[in-house]
Amino acid sequence: MGGNGAGGANAEKRPNELLNSWFVRSGWSKGELARQVNRRARQLGAHHISTDTSRVRRWLDGENPREPIPRILSELFSERFGCVVSIEDLGLRTARQTPSTAGVDLPWTAPQTIALLGEYSRSDLMLARRGFLGTSLALSAGPSLIEPMQRWLVPTPAAQVPDSEPSPADRTRNKLSGPELELLESTTVMFRRWDAQCGGGLRRKAVVGQLHEVTDLLQEPHPAATTRRLFKVAAELAELAGWMSYDVGLQPTAQKYFVLALHAAKEAGDRPLGSYILSSMSRQMIHLGRPEDALELIHLAQYGSRDCASPRTQSMLYAMEARAYATMGQPGKCKRAVRMAEDTFTDADDWDEPDPDWIRFFSEAELYGENSHSFRDLAYVAGRSPAYASLAEPLMRRAVDLFAVDDEHQRSYALNLIGLASVHLLRREPERSTVLAEQAMRVAAKVRSERVNTRIRKTVDTANREFGDLAEVVDLTGKLAVELPEAAEAV
Template identity: 35%
Template sequence: MSSPNELLAALLDEADCSRSALARDIRELAARRGMDDVRCDHVDVGRWLKGMVPRGAKPVLIAEALGRRLGRVVSLSDLGFAAGPPLTLGLSFSESRDTTIRSSRSLWTEDLRRSDFLRMAVTAGSLTTPMARWLVSPPADPPYGVHGHRVGADDVAAIGATLQMFERLDHQFGGGHARTAAVQYLNDSVAPMLHARYSDVVGRELFSVAAQFTYKTGAMAYDVGLHGLARRYFVQALSLAHASGDRPLGGKVLALMSHQANYLGDFREAVDLARAAALGAGGAASARVRSMYAAMEARGLASMGDKRACIRLMRQAETAFEQSADGDEPPWIAYFDRAELHDELAHCFTALRSPREAERNAHVALGYAADEHPRSRTFCRISLAMSYLDAGDVPHACSTAGDALAAAGRIKSARVRQYVRVFDNALNAVGHHRSISEFRAQAREILSVAS
């Protein structure tokens, strides 16, 4: 016979939460996560209090629901349930290489298992501690390995070539196309190499490419709307970058966190993360890397409506970019070309409701954009459409957004769908136009897909 779950009862009392209220919180969280099969009422909560252990995703949902009410992380063991992976897996920055390897591999393994707790929301505030610890961490010792087979430069090059393949797939078809395969490669191929033997030089290169592969996989999760999971990947990438000794690479990870935070409406955190990237990289950052950091900070400032500061950072981004030379830049910043810079500037001016400048920069971006980046061109065209809408040119706005839909339909990206939805919602304030009806007819299939 089961024993009463006194730990769960104590947490309910502490949270001043009734059985019905907890059941309601669980249903609402499940609905937000797309878990339509989760059913829960006060009778279920009563059974758990009597000692029954809930199945499936419910333990994780209970932990998140009570954690939100209490303002802290609640673990499964806190609830009196069987212990599993810690709910904070992947969210701690570590200066220890061994700890980083273990936590990264655990994250990849649990991701492949589709563990329910990885679907939990992770707040932008949860990134503050990893960011601060990275900022003040001393330089990492040279990496070395003492077990297993010896890893050489060719092995690291093979990881890099595989990463480039996944990057191409992501840019062309969206994060939902091959993300699971990327996780499988990290778990099956990269993790054993991190545990193997290597020289100091090869070890730094190995941890660097592992960090890049990890943040790319996190970016794929971000693109499909798995935001909590993406943040766990970004924090692990930050630890891996630290182990490689590459401070600018760690700053690149914080810049990605900033980009996601801005997308999710965490504008203050987006600015802080971008500033921390530049501060932490310091003089080690190349000109183009500094340009990227400044562009990320400008995006956050634009979203906050701080026009003066945003314009100052945009100028910094342009100046630094013009000072860059391809031979002096790390390979991982190659994506940040002139098209990408002006796309970021166009987004800033769109957020600042400066349609002429947004239009000018969007046209520059599209003029330089490469064919292998259709997702980026889609974002840019929607931004350009918003600038036309702000200028009062509804037909031109709708036709430009319509041009973006051709690529949007085949890209597995929640962000692309959200861009289309934001533009569609902006049309509600315009009134009745034939061009709006035509655009909505084109966009019907994309708008009907849940993000």
């Protein structure tokens, strides 16, 4: 059984009490955990992994498995419990990591940001086909995540971005014209459109490749204004690479790109863009069951961009604040944030300057969708409250109607369809829920998004648990297996 041996001899192994505790609470059998490890390893390209029940028993008895198994176990238990379960939480030692993959507390300097962007994007391009990059990282959460991100607000010396013009020799060797810069910026816009329409799985490696090219350009001398524009492009591409990674389920990889994107945005001097990147990190934390961390990130984004972000951006931040409060079960603060999101959005059309492309996705449909999900989440936290479900339903319906005529945001259409299906389950209306779930499956079949597929599967599982004897639910379950089979390996 290659690749599954212990990390070193241990004559007096003791049972791994932490791993045993998580394992017992998971409800898995040893054979089931072994099968899941093997399945995930195959998805990652680690075909040498072949785990069985006896190997799982040895882990529980204190044997330390070699990489990438600790990372796989961390991901599996995190997904099982809906929160970050680190390698340390499982009582497994952490392999020594290189600076490019160790945590999120990175130096806030331009040269270091360029070096890490280049190293990380190159590693991703080289290793993504085998999937090992995602398993070489650990998610950060709590103070280890929040405290380094707070340094985004600390001023950095202006000398980090050179104010002098390049020498004549440098200018001859590396000419980057205005049209070339504009082409780089427009290519980023194109990638963002593809992501919204087709999901994160289709063009992720193309985005990473473009980021690596921009990083190469940043290593050459340029006028200060050009350098800042290149950092801005790098920040947008890194955020998009992170978003796509999040969308296909590569959570540690996504977080690393988000952190690097925030560093690049700081070097570009673009605080609204930085606030947007922090909102993406916040959304990931909500997804991972860390709403307190999500709220800290959103408050950091709001504080850092309060005097420069457009109304549309501020409205989006309020909507994400509402999502965090909803998941925390704080209805009063959630409702206040929902109202602030709605009120601020009304000022978007009167804003004097055009919004940057990265926030144009936040349309009226997105606003309705986010706020309806906040009320839906409140309903779950409040013990399936019909009152909050009733608040969610008309908003979600409006979002679905608007996305139905929007060909550019098919992933959002699918997410809101399945969101509305979950609201109808809360309202004990399974027949209406199954119709919407089938619509969501048809849209999801066109979108490579494991996030969408996972939400559909969870909603169908809920329908099965509560209304499993209903003919419509039986039919829906059969269609799910046909129309949304197990996701292919993310690229």
